[in-house]
Amino acid sequence: MEYLQQTFSVKFEYKVFFTSGLFELSNTCIDDFLLDNATSESVKKILFVIDQDVMKATPGLADKIRRYFSIHTGAQLIPDLILVPGGEGVKNNEDNFHNLLDTINKYGIDRHSYVAAIGGGSVLDMAGYAAAIAHRGIKHIRIPTTVLAQDDSGVGVKNGINFFGKKNFLGTFAPPVAVFNDDRFLLTLGDRDWRSGIAEAIKVSLIKDPEFFEWLEQNAGALTNRDMDAMRYMIKRCAELHLNHIASGDPFEKGSSRPLDFGHWSAHKLEQLTNFAVLHGEAVAMGIALDTVYSNLAGHLSTEETKRAIALIKKIGFEITHPLLEVSSADSPILVGLNEFREHLGGQLTIMLLKKIGEGFEVHDIDSSILKNAGEALKNHYAALNPA
Amino acid sequence: MEYLQQTFSVKFEYKVFFTSGLFELSNTCIDDFLLDNATSESVKKILFVIDQDVMKATPGLADKIRRYFSIHTGAQLIPDLILVPGGEGVKNNEDNFHNLLDTINKYGIDRHSYVAAIGGGSVLDMAGYAAAIAHRGIKHIRIPTTVLAQDDSGVGVKNGINFFGKKNFLGTFAPPVAVFNDDRFLLTLGDRDWRSGIAEAIKVSLIKDPEFFEWLEQNAGALTNRDMDAMRYMIKRCAELHLNHIASGDPFEKGSSRPLDFGHWSAHKLEQLTNFAVLHGEAVAMGIALDTVYSNLAGHLSTEETKRAIALIKKIGFEITHPLLEVSSADSPILVGLNEFREHLGGQLTIMLLKKIGEGFEVHDIDSSILKNAGEALKNHYAALNPA
Incomplete structure (x- = not known):
């Protein structure tokens, strides 16, 4: 040719x-x-x-x-x-x-x-x-x-x-x-908007940077008390990890991988269904919680690390679950959202889960019964968990 | 900072x-x-x-x-x-x-x-x-x-x-x-559309490739007689020069330089003023003729090479001038077009001229009296020129 x-x-x-x-x-x-x-x-x-x-x-x-x-x-x-x-x-x-x-x-x-x-x-x-x-x-x-x-x-x-x-x-x-x-x-900013952006810092620390996760654990109180030095550090480090990820990967997303979308597939659906009454960061916090517990129940992430992640999310002041994220039947909104995300990616699902704190990996299938269990665990067991 | x-x-x-x-x-x-x-x-x-x-x-x-x-x-x-x-x-x-x-x-x-x-x-x-x-x-x-x-x-x-x-x-x-x-x-394709695309081959040969220009001189007859082998060669070589130029230069045109737009500033205006009754390639042929003769009158291009370029354009069957390209007063359409092009580039003009056949260079000013003379020379002297 x-x-x-x-x-x-x-x-x-x-x-x-x-x-x-x-x-x-x-x-x-x-x-x-x-x-x-x-x-x-x-x-x-x-x-x-x-x-x-x-x-x-x-x-x-x-x-x-x-x-x-x-x-x-x-x-x-x-x-x-x-x-x-x-x-x-x-x-x-x-x-x-x-x-x-x-x-x-x-x-x-x-x-x-x-x-x-x-x-x-x-x-x-x-x-x-x-x-x-x-x-x-x-x-x-x-x-x-x-x-x-x-x-x-x-x-x-x-x-x-x-x-x-x-x-x-x-x-x-x-x-x-x-x-x-x-x-x-x-x-x-009002408190909700102040808090909302912290979700992306938790996200990127969970998939990329265990030291930053520890820093967030140690500084959660300062962040929620609107300490400007802590917030400045958090923003800069989160932005840096975000920039590095873009530069080292696939900046214009020609492939199917979306590592920075950890926790986002369910968050997008939740924002849309609540007509954006739930803020992006609030939805992402719940989405992270869900995919973290899913990672644990699917046998990838230890229970101890799962608890640390959920505790940090709660300590920042986020809700960790929402009725719209629960699987109650085959046409539950979250399963519809999962299908929409699959279509958005062109037919093959690619979702990031956690192997440990600071290290994500990708899967191409989500088991709806594990997803159901993860939602129930968040509603019951983890909701009662006292933030560290 | x-x-x-x-x-x-x-x-x-x-x-x-x-x-x-x-x-x-x-x-x-x-x-x-x-x-x-x-x-x-x-x-x-x-x-x-x-x-x-x-x-x-x-x-x-x-x-x-x-x-x-x-x-x-x-x-x-x-x-x-x-x-x-x-x-x-x-x-x-x-x-x-x-x-x-x-x-x-x-x-x-x-x-x-x-x-x-x-x-x-x-x-x-x-x-x-x-x-x-x-x-x-x-x-x-x-x-x-x-x-x-x-x-x-x-x-x-x-x-x-x-x-x-x-x-x-x-x-x-x-x-x-x-x-x-x-x-x-x-x-x-009808004959006008067949011919029209040859203008871009002449253009790129004039600014980039003297051997391709000579090939065009030698094969002008075959091209106008719709010889498919000649046309296939011309298209491939022209496409190749175009691709090489994009790859070696500034593909997304972040700077002001537009070398491949040789002859195009006046052509765009002519197309627009005739409501696209003049085809793009026909307008480009006249625009090339104008900037070639301008290059000669401004002392950059030899008269012999100017004549060869104009002769090739005529031999393909293009007109070399149009009343709308003549400078008759300060508000002649072509001078308005020059100003619009300056604005389009962000205030500073960059226009390619010829130093010799196969070699372009850029200027940031166009002298309207030389432009007037170039238009007149095309209408009078060059119009009478017999294609080689």
């Missing part, structure tokens, strides 16, 4: 910066980045998309941004700051996405200019998707404001919106040009 | 196959590819999107495809073959794009399955874009049916649709998983 072989690699690089008070005039972090990053002699514009709840919780934010870019010259600020709703809603309502494309067009934002998004993971997902497809890719800056977005979703390479009622039906793999994690935004 | 550095490379590989009668039962080219390429144990589906003009010009195509996949098992054919209009219209009317997304959803086409497009460059662009964003990227197979798509646009990494009245306002860089160039489709 006659053919020409095409082979090339594309290198992607970006920094995740950790700072405090990103738009204080004396903080040159983002301006230095913009000056260093310029890929053209021409004027670079920057368009901000901001979660309206973050705007409300951060008095003076708009003025600060405008003043910052009137002094610093790394990019020319588009004075229109685009406000969007936060949470999953911003990805469900196509209007937000179309309005952003309109604005990109109206202000002539080009491939050397920036779309910067300030908000939680959903806002970053929507804005990142619009940036990725306009002009085949405008530079995208992420400024995550929640623990979850700073330690996990905001530092990765995916974006997307919901379509046909399906989560992330439309989206791309498109790394940002930079991420700025500003710890001051964390001060505006 | 505290930060984490993220760095990774993503490798992209695909083959451009050359074949004849892709859906003949005895031709295992595409089936072999599908069997080798499988990334999951699960059933792979394949959805075809077909240019309705190609369907009309190729009696029995639908039956052939259905019969082929009833015998060969590399993928499960979605029996619905999606017909779309050809030409720029398919990228202008959003309905085509939305219908395709609907179909992808309806048939559960996943990331291990395929969207295969049969048609000219516009159909491939639209289908490639839909495939690139659904589920963050379904595998895309291109089956280009025109000379232009087989030697240039169909073998590259870009896709897109027009939006806000702007060409390719939405799109991504997303390599196909395979390209199948079937020479039988070329037999269905």
Whole structure:
């Protein structure tokens, strides 16, 4: 067979910066980045998309941004700051996405200019998707404001919106040009949002890093008491493990493996069924608990380590189970969710379980009777367990 | 400044196959590819999107495809073959794009399955874009049916649709998983479409390959007489130079350089102003002629080589100039087009000119008085030139 072989690699690089008070005039972090990053002699514009709840919780934010870019010259600020709703809603309502494309067009934002998004993971997902497809890719800056977005979703390479009622039906793999994690935004979070992002740290420690798991055990109290030093360390280490995983694996997920989705298959279904009343991190905590106990009952993980994992989840303040996660019949929602996940992966299931704390492995089958037992064990035995 | 550095490379590989009668039962080219390429144990589906003009010009195509996949098992054919209009219209009317997304959803086409497009460059662009964003990227197979798509646009990494009245306002860089160039489709082309794709071969020879230019000079007669051996050689060599350029340069065009766009800045404007009555290749031929004579008048290219280039363009049967390409005042369409191109690049112009046949170089300014003279020289002196 006659053919020409095409082979090339594309290198992607970006920094995740950790700072405090990103738009204080004396903080040159983002301006230095913009000056260093310029890929053209021409004027670079920057368009901000901001979660309206973050705007409300951060008095003076708009003025600060405008003043910052009137002094610093790394990019020319588009004075229109685009406000969007936060949470999953911003990805469900196509209007937000179309309005952003309109604005990109109206202000002539080009491939050397920036779309910067300030908000939680959903806002970053929507804005990142619009940036990725306009002009085949405008530079995208992420400024995550929640623990979850700073330690996990905001530092990765995916974006997307919901379509046909399906989560992330439309989206791309498109790394940002930079991420700025500003710890001051964390001060505006309510306790549920503060806690929610800790679930991803527990997740990544369980599958990748036993020392980080021990650190989480030792610092669970500090984290729930909103100790900023502990939270800063946790976010940085979790982000680092997340970044390393992406770089060392299959960044654009060409295969079927989704190690970072440990505990997520049931969590996605739970979020959807509760119409996102259960937060992502809360659902992930329950999903981790389920897959951890499943690992134990299937004979892979010791009972002692299982207890330690569940105790940590409880100590952070998470629920470990939910009626919707219980198997009561063949058409229980969780079994429906398992099938949907199989379809999403293209017909073959790949699910991560635990061998020990800090080491995951993959299976291609889930036994529904073990799953039923795991749900019952969480509801009965583990619910009574006293956090260490 | 505290930060984490993220760095990774993503490798992209695909083959451009050359074949004849892709859906003949005895031709295992595409089936072999599908069997080798499988990334999951699960059933792979394949959805075809077909240019309705190609369907009309190729009696029995639908039956052939259905019969082929009833015998060969590399993928499960979605029996619905999606017909779309050809030409720029398919990228202008959003309905085509939305219908395709609907179909992808309806048939559960996943990331291990395929969207295969049969048609000219516009159909491939639209289908490639839909495939690139659904589920963050379904595998895309291109089956280009025109000379232009087989030697240039169909073998590259870009896709897109027009939006806000702007060409390719939405799109991504997303390599196909395979390209199948079937020479039988070329037999269905009218003379204008047959000729049009030769412009890209002249272009790439002028900026990259003096030997290929000489081959084109020697074989111009055979090409215009629709000699299939000559056309097959031309397509393969042009595709090869195009692929090599992408692989050795900046595949996802992060910088400002667009060497393969030699002659294209004015061509785009001419296509748009004539509402695509002038075909892409016809416009590119005039754009090449203009930038070649400009290179000569600006003192970069010898008069002898300029004459050879113009003679080749004429010998293939192209017009070398158009009233809309002439500079008559400061607001002549071509000067407006130059400004639009500058904006498209982000404010700084980068245009390729010729130093000699087979060697291009870039400039950042175009002198409008030299451009005026180049237009006049093409209209007067070169129009009278007898092709060698």
